[in-house]
Amino acid sequence: MRIPHLTRAVTTVVAVVATTATVLAAPAHAATGGAQADVQRQVDQVVAGHPGAQQTGSGTVRFADGVELTIPAAGSTAGVCDAGAYCFFQWDDYEGRKLTFRDCGPTGLWQYLTDYGFGNYTTSWQNYTDHTVVVYDQATAPPTHLWTENPGAESTYVGPSVDNKADSFQTYCG
Numbered sequence: 814m815r816i817p818h819l820t821r822a823v824t825t826v827v828a829v830v831a832t833t834a835t836v837l838a839a840p841a842h843a844a845t846g847g848a849q850a851d852v853q854r855q856v857d858q859v860v861a862g863h864p865g866a867q868q869t870g871s872g873t874v875r876f877a878d879g880v881e882l883t884i885p886a887a888g889s890t891a892g893v894c895d896a897g898a899y900c901f902f903q904w905d906d907y908e909g910r911k912l913t914f915r916d917c918g919p920t921g922l923w924q925y926l927t928d929y930g931f932g933n934y935t936t937s938w939q940n941y942t943d944h945t946v947v948v949y950d951q952a953t954a955p956p957t958h959l960w961t962e963n964p965g966a967e968s969t970y971v972g973p974s975v976d977n978k979a980d981s982f983q984t985y986c987g
């Protein structure tokens with residue numbers, strides 16, 4: 814009858830030691846852990862708000878239709894657009910969040926940045942495809958043409974008159 818009691822006591826001591834070790838180790842990783850936790854919090858928000866969206870890595874989300882969102886940690890970047898893709902960036906010089914597309918249509922495929930939380934959000938872009946991307950502001954009827962992304966082109970800053978206005982675009986296969 815005494816043995817089970819002893820076992821329980823030993824288990825409790827081990828648990829207390831393990832908890833103490835975790836608490837002592839925490840400060841060494843606080844800075845990195847905080848930045849990663851912030852990115853994860855943002856990823857969780859995006860996934861929760863978009864049915865079918867899945868986290869595919871640290872700071873990356875793939876929506877149900879295959880469009881990809883990259884959320885960089887504070888002080889780092891999402892990286893340049895992949896070859897064969899075209900991307901919209903939150904800030905100038907390809908910084909902040911990155912939204913990656915690949916598809917097109919022979920007569921112009923309409924897609925909406927607002928479907929991915931990216932309406933009124935784009936400040937720079939890269940088009941590493943053979944497609945032509947025509948970008949619009951949906952605040953007006955009909956939509957106002959903002960800029961055109963030629964194949965292989967990019968822009969570090971769309972300019973003050975069209976910054977943070979893009980809502981939709983039409984992609985013509987190249």
Ligand SMILES: [Ca+2]
Pocket residue numbers: 932933950951952977978979980
């Ligand atoms: Ca707009």
